[in-house]
Amino acid sequence: MDGLALFRLTRVPQKQSKKRKVNQNPEEQLKSDLSGVEYYCSSCGKTNLVTAVSNIQCKSCDWRILEKGRKSTVTINAV
Numbered sequence: 373m374d375g376l377a378l379f380r381l382t383r384v385p386q387k388q389s390k391k392r393k394v395n396q397n398p399e400e401q402l403k404s405d406l407s408g409v410e411y412y413c414s415s416c417g418k419t420n421l422v423t424a425v426s427n428i429q430c431k432s433c434d435w436r437i438l439e440k441g442r443k444s445t446v447t448i449n450a451v
Contacts, residue, residue: 411438 408423415435422428422438429436 410441412441413437414439 408421408426411420411422412418413420413430413433413435414437416430416433418430418432420431420438428438430438
């Protein structure tokens, strides 16, 4: 039995990619959203500005693991 005829298909369906869409002009987004937090990509090490409406994704390598940088050094006083 023909599998395409069983489901009334004329061709084999194409699988669509699950990659998120990223804005192509990050400068426009930076001008409009200045209230963001800087995160560092754990893959390439570049800085990304993450706002309330942006994707949690590196703009250069599409990596989705970002780390928040420390504002000051941590000192531990041992007893």
